[in-house]
Amino acid sequence: xxxxxxxxxxxxxxxxxxxxxxxxxxxxxxxxxxxxxxxVLEEGFRRAxxxxxxxxxxxxxxxxxxxxxxxxWFDLVSDIFAPYGSFPQFDVxxxxxxxxxxxxxxxxxxxxxxxxxxxxxxxNLRLGIISNFDSRLFALLEGLGIKEFFESVVASTSAGxxxxxxxxxxKALKIYGLEPGEALHVxxxxxxxxxxxxxxxxxxxxxxxxxxxxxxxxxxxxxxxLDKLIDLCRPD
Numbered sequence: 001x002x003x004x005x006x007x008x009x010x011x012x013x014x015x016x017x018x019x020x021x022x023x024x025x026x027x028x029x030x031x032x033x034x035x036x037x038x039x040v041l042e043e044g045f046r047r048a049x050x051x052x053x054x055x056x057x058x059x060x061x062x063x064x065x066x067x068x069x070x071x072x073w074f075d076l077v078s079d080i081f082a083p084y085g086s087f088p089q090f091d092v093x094x095x096x097x098x099x100x101x102x103x104x105x106x107x108x109x110x111x112x113x114x115x116x117x118x119x120x121x122x123x124n125l126r127l128g129i130i131s132n133f134d135s136r137l138f139a140l141l142e143g144l145g146i147k148e149f150f151e152s153v154v155a156s157t158s159a160g161x162x163x164x165x166x167x168x169x170x171k172a173l174k175i176y177g178l179e180p181g182e183a184l185h186v187x188x189x190x191x192x193x194x195x196x197x198x199x200x201x202x203x204x205x206x207x208x209x210x211x212x213x214x215x216x217x218x219x220x221x222x223x224x225x226l227d228k229l230i231d232l233c234r235p236d
Contacts, residue, residue: 003203003233005176006120007154007169009187010131011107013207013226015144018108021045025080028100032093036084044080052076054162055132069134069157073098102136104143112227117149119230128152130172130185132162132192152176163187164196173202186229194221205229 008014017024022042029036052075057068077094081087100106120127127150131137134157141147154172161167173180180201187193188207197204206222223229 005126169200
């Protein structure tokens with residue numbers, strides 16, 4: 001089948017933090033009276049994020065979604081700091097942290113993102129996002145100046161399923177009225193994005209800016225930059 005739509009992961013694929021998680025968490029924690037090293041918080045985030053339940057809520061009233069998202073992140077950040085003793089200002093710290101990650105200035109587009117999206121739209125491809133993110137994503141896309149490129153944004157918290165579950169891919173396909181073979185999904189996680197898309201029958205492209213050879217078996221579906229998608233999608 002000819003490819004009619006391309007779905008993108010968001011963070012780590014289209015844009016990235018302006019700095020590291022460890023830097024941001026550590027700097028803000030110091031302002032709230034807690035000194036923990038950057039390395040410790042970076043490692044703590046990776047551990048807590050890996051062990052956390054999926055960022056998805058299968059059954060909820062729309063009015064409850066913001067509170068559910070905030071609670072998910074509150075529990076995760078609490079887990080990160082739990083081994084390091086008392087943190088009297090934790091609640092205030094968490095609110096400031098949550099708001100900081102809501103701001104477009106905390107993130108940066110990859111240099112080739114806009115050019116790639118523009119070129120793909122010029123090729124009459126329909127573009128969308130499938131992301132394990134919360135509802136803050138919509139404002140971030142607008143603040144980063146790329147919201148206009150996307151026909152749909154499927155975030156896991158409101159979709160009720162998170163990648164690599166087939167359900168979130170199926171939800172996105174339904175919006176477009178497409179068969180799985182008519183779409184590609186592009187993301188930076190081998191397990192979540194690449195394998196998740198393949199298991200849903202969707203074409204998969206892994207973006208690996210690190211050049212990590214552990215994914216060499218994936219073959220031609222690895223790209224080092226988003227703009228390499230343009231040649232992959234160009235008609236023969």
